[in-house]
Amino acid sequence: MQADNGNTDWAALVLRVRDHQDKAAFAALFRHFAPRVKAFLMKSGADAALAEECAQDVMATLWQKSHLFDPARASVATWVFTIARNRRIDALRKSRRPEPEDLPWGPEPEPDQAEVFEAQQDTDRLGAALSQLPAKQRALIERAYYGDLSHSEIATETGLPLGTIKSRIRLALEKLRQQMS
Amino acid sequence: MAYSAGDLPEAFNLVVATHVSLCDECRARLGAFDAVGGAVLSDADLAPMADDSLASCLDRIDMLPQATTRQPLQRAGCFPAPLADYIGGGPEAVKWRPLGMGVKQAMLRTGRDAVARLLYIPAGQAVPDHGHRGLELTLVLQGAFRDDSDRFGPGDIEIADEAVEHTPVAETGPACICLAATDAPLRFNALIPRLAQPFLRI
Numbered sequence: 362m363q364a365d366n367g368n369t370d371w372a373a374l375v376l377r378v379r380d381h382q383d384k385a386a387f388a389a390l391f392r393h394f395a396p397r398v399k400a401f402l403m404k405s406g407a408d409a410a411l412a413e414e415c416a417q418d419v420m421a422t423l424w425q426k427s428h429l430f431d432p433a434r435a436s437v438a439t440w441v442f443t444i445a446r447n448r449r450i451d452a453l454r455k456s457r458r459p460e461p462e463d464l465p466w467g468p469e470p471e472p473d474q475a476e477v478f479e480a481q482q483d484t485d486r487l488g489a490a491l492s493q494l495p496a497k498q499r500a501l502i503e504r505a506y507y508g509d510l511s512h513s514e515i516a517t518e519t520g521l522p523l524g525t526i527k528s529r530i531r532l533a534l535e536k537l538r539q540q541m542s
Numbered sequence: 543m544a545y546s547a548g549d550l551p552e553a554f555n556l557v558v559a560t561h562v563s564l565c566d567e568c569r570a571r572l573g574a575f576d577a578v579g580g581a582v583l584s585d586a587d588l589a590p591m592a593d594d595s596l597a598s599c600l601d602r603i604d605m606l607p608q609a610t611t612r613q614p615l616q617r618a619g620c621f622p623a624p625l626a627d628y629i630g631g632g633p634e635a636v637k638w639r640p641l642g643m644g645v646k647q648a649m650l651r652t653g654r655d656a657v658a659r660l661l662y663i664p665a666g667q668a669v670p671d672h673g674h675r676g677l678e679l680t681l682v683l684q685g686a687f688r689d690d691s692d693r694f695g696p697g698d699i700e701i702a703d704e705a706v707e708h709t710p711v712a713e714t715g716p717a718c719i720c721l722a723a724t725d726a727p728l729r730f731n732a733l734i735p736r737l738a739q740p741f742l743r744i
Contacts, residue, residue, distance in 0.1 A: 400589035417599040439580030487581035
């Protein structure tokens with residue numbers, strides 16, 4: 362499962378879970394993603410025990426919903442992020458999060474390999490782009506995703522005026538967009 | 543982006559999910575924001591899992607019911623699926639309450655920190671002149687309305703904050719139906735609506 366550049370092909374592992382209920386593939390996914398999900402949830406304000414519990418939940422959801430994973434649409438990291446985010450909303454807020462309609466044409470039976478490759482590379486390219494952002498902008502983006510903080514709550518905590526935060530986040534996203542194109 | 547990060551109150555999430563159902567450009571942007579979330583997650587520090595974690599997760603999986611293919615949400619009339627799911631149907635299923643002058647509204651059950659409601663404005667009718675104390679998102683589902691500066695048709699979303707004072711007017715044609723979310727009460731400029739405000743919950 363190792364690609365030439367040393368990166369694991371996570372999407373292939375998810376497909377093995379989907380098609381063969383492959384526990385070894387799942388274990389590899391678990392070892393990589395579970396500690397990240399746990400850290401993500403702890404940064405969102407969950408204590409270690411709740412984060413452990415929810416991270417297991419998120420990984421169990423990955424197994425259960427592996428048939429919904431569309432490798433042409435999102436990388437595994439992005440997909441795991443959306444599961445973890447929804448779990449966080451359930452756990453910390455106890456509120457519903459309405460989801461948009463699925464696209465009417467639905468997933469194609471055999472996704473185009475080029476598209477799959479492209480979507481799976483996105484996370485790595487975005488990660489590289491993120492790491493090149495100035496520290497301040499990068500910190501704000503991470504806060505917005507991790508912190509479960511609204512922009513105005515970030516303002517209270519960092520002491521930055523709201524306008525500055527919004528423009529920094531916008532600037533940071535703009536830079537990301539340039540690096541991606 | 544706040545929707546992607548999961549930071550919005552439920553009422554705003556409903557408006558965003560409904561809008562994204564109607565707008566491919568925003569769907570693409572949402573996908574991009576989710577991807578940034580994926581990258582942030584990938585770069586995350588690691589919090590070591592408990593020793594028996596994988597084993598108990600596999601146990602948990604064995605206990606799970608067989609994956610049920612969730613019934614895809616259904617659109618109902620001019621209501622995209624996420625909204626139809628809240629209402630339990632299309633515009634005909636809404637329990638409207640009259641506000642006077644043919645204007646009707648229905649409050650939706652969402653979290654406490656913001657309020658979502660449907661508005662029904664007959665063609666040509668105006669919603670009383672008002673400003674805003676917080677943020678108001680208004681998504682047009684049917685018909686169209688205009689205010690001093692712009693026109694909003696189906697799928698369009700108006701974002702109003704403290705700086706905006708306006709009198710939206712429904713265009714001629716079919717009645718205008720909107721989904722609106724606010725995180726603070728509206729501020730009406732005339733005395734009568736202001737007196738009625740606590741009773742009407744708008």
